[in-house]
Amino acid sequence: MTPVQMHPRPASANPIHRTVAEVMDAAGPQVCDDMSVEVALSVMAAARTGRLVVCDQDGQCTGLVTQAELTAVRDGSAYTDRVRLRDILGDRWTFTSPVTTAAEAERTMRYLRLGALPVVDEQGSALGILALSR
Template sequence: MTLVQMQPRPASASPVHRTVVGVMDAAGPQVCDDMSVEVALAVMAAAHTRRLVVCDQDGQGTGLVTQTELTAVRDSSAYTDRVRLRDILGDHGSFTSPVTTMAEAEHAMRSRRRGVLPVVDEHGRALGILALSR
């Protein structure tokens, strides 16, 4: 796996010192953690995306959910329409800063076995998504 590079990097940027801000995707849709699984899946379908950044009532990122995860929850025998995104976030609270180096971000994603990592500002607001390509 290698990191997806969304913009050309300057020739002077060393891979060790390059930060995630230059290669992250736009954050895309952000939804509140009290949203139901069904509504979140509908938002994904309408936005033509496979992931959503989940925020709390103050707009701070609390996690990230994928279409695959939400579909699995919806299709489980324990599912009810009362299940909210905050109920299923689990260990999805990993974030990174826009000044994190690429090497640090890649190490964090690999060690946590996460293919995506939300990028947040100093106030916890989502700025973008960093993704590993396969």
């Protein structure tokens, strides 16, 4: 029989105590909120991603848009090439902090029916994206 040395697991290994910073994905492409829907869709295609972090002129995160959202806007009867990302986001700025527990962030996302949530620092800069596993 071979002896096995046991090491205590760090507290962060417990899923209940893990923070958003430990489980978030990289922020990916970040675009300015004055970008048009068509250009944003092109950026997504080139980056092979289904979502973009949207920032204002000061580099502060203002939200997240998905390919499905942008496609629905583009295919809508009210669409013009003057529609900008800021027009789509409106006032639905929902974010999370990197020190929030992953469990708490997941509850919030499920309650608000969000598939992904930007993770921002104290200055409002995007650090990453927290996405629900399906």
